[in-house]
Amino acid sequence: MFSSEYFGFDGVEDQFSCSEKVWERMDEMNGGKHLHFNAEADQRASGFGFYQKELSSEEGFLLSKYQQQEMQHVSLSGYGLVDDLQFHIGSPRLQTCLEEISKLGESSTLIPYNEPKNRNQQPFSLLLNNSENRFKGLNNGDRIVEQSNGMPCTKVEDRKLSTEEILRLAGAKFIQSSSQTADCLSTLSHPFEFAFNGLSNEENDDSELAEFLFASAEKVGFQQFCRANKFLNQCDHWSSKTGSPVQRVVFYFSKALREKIDRETGRIAPKGLGKSHCIDVDQVIMSSSPPMLASHEEIPFSQLAQFAGIQAIVEHTADARMIHVIDLGIRNGVQWTILMQALATRYECPLELLKITAVGTTSKHLLVETGKRLESFSQSLNLPFSFKVVMISDMVDLREDLFELDANERVAVYSAYLLRTMIPRPNQLESIMKVVRSINPCIMVVTEIEANHNSPVFVSRFVEALFFFGAYFDCLETFMKRDDPNRMVIESLFFGEAIRNIVAAEGEERSTRNVKIDVWRAFFARYGMLETELSMSSLYQARLVVKKFDCENSCTLDMNGKCMIIVWKGTPICSLSAWKFL
Structure with missing residues (x-):
């Protein structure tokens, strides 16, 4: 009603802020390291539309273990982190369907509501009290x-x-x-x-x-x-x-x-609603098309979640010489250029191999193209790298043995805006979670829409x-x-x-059924997943992206428990959370 x-x-x-191309170098500022952007960089990363330059031993995109130790000796207020970040949980601006959240939290799988048989009995009541x-x-x-x-x-x-x-x-x-x-x-x-x-x-x-x-x-x-x-x-x-x-x-x-x-x-x-353009949407999302690159470069939300989330992966693989990232929905893969540049400057524990496995059900040729761009980028950094595509006809067919896991590697799972697409198909969602649990990654980073459209x-x-x-x-x-x-x-x-x-x-x-972090918490808990605190370094990365877009009066970074909520002028947009298995 x-x-x-x-x-x-x-x-x-009114708060927030964001970015243009890619993070370039670490300079001394306010007594500590501060990330800057350099649109004048010499070398252009092949296929991604971003700039990079050769990084010295004291430069990097994300904070390595050594750089985090340095930060401990510097006042956090010098970074504008604690003073500027708003750690509060604001009540939702709109009425949410609490009964739906309660029901989803009690069910064994994330099953969407069944539609009422007679919607005529649900008139809009104009209560003007x-x-x-x-x-x-x-x-x-x-x-x-x-x-x-x-x-x-x-x-x-x-x-x-x-x-x-x-x-x-x-x-x-x-x-x-x-x-x-x-x-x-x-x-x-x-x-x-x-x-x-x-x-x-x-x-x-x-x-x-x-x-x-x-x-x-x-x-x-x-x-x-x-x-x-x-x-x-x-x-x-x-x-x-x-x-x-x-x-x-x-x-x-x-x-x-x-x-x-x-x-x-x-x-x-x-029948057939939403089918006419779904192929076009998939093609655009998974490619390095101008709209996708513009969305990444000119709108803050993507980079903000990526830098904070990948910082969490860097921290949880800091002492690993072999890192295996399983991306459940890689899209155009530009997020992994961030990780590569961070690992290329990690001198305290040289990397022997970065392996990325992309999971897909359609458009294998686009995934292969993504892999080629990432391989080209890794070569420009002299970073040992391998890329593999795991193609399945349906997510229910996903199995642990498809990932070629190595006992010596540290595994991280990355899921950006993928799980929400399977809410109407809970069997797929359950299949993915069972496989991830059997792999037992050191961390799973999840980004999802923070809205109740279910x-x-x-x-x-x-x-x-x-x-x-x-x-x-x-x-x-x-x-x-x-x-x-x-x-x-x-x-x-x-x-x-x-x-x-x-x-x-x-x-x-009705396939677009976004739900909020409270629903995902209840769902993940059923698989023995424990929410992990985002470090100050991750929040620092997010804050730097906020400052870079120069819109701090429009955006906030709110904390909902251990989860970071990205907000635009009071409206939650997306959530970033990190998880481990008990």
């Missing part, structure tokens, strides 16, 4: 909350509202206007008692556009499709895939709602997804121009298809 809980304006915090709390936290520093009748209202003094703030504002306006009549378009166009002085014309337009989206989603939930179409016509008229972040996110959600209506009314076949209740799923993707579109606005072709591909191919699946699909066809 839509209620004021969805749009409670808990204090929105606690109206005094709807704008709680909006008077935040540079904003004045004042309304013509003395009630709270938003006036922006020094900065633009974020996408999340506009969506929350629109949600509160929609709830209040809906208490009178939600069917009248003019009511939403001119909500009573609201005079938002100080908003720009674009922000005002965006807020009204988001109201139409909320109204259309409510009508879809009621299965009042004719009424929903009226609001969607307004969304189609005012939204744009080249406009503001709000206009862009509404464009894709409106499109998904129309597809849901078509499916519900039988205008399109109920609710069986349409409105819960819709609102969660809207705010999550709204934050992501907001981030793209910060780092990429509106007409950037790579941004267009990222938004349409990656985000658009995910939105389409979350909103329009039901039952087994």
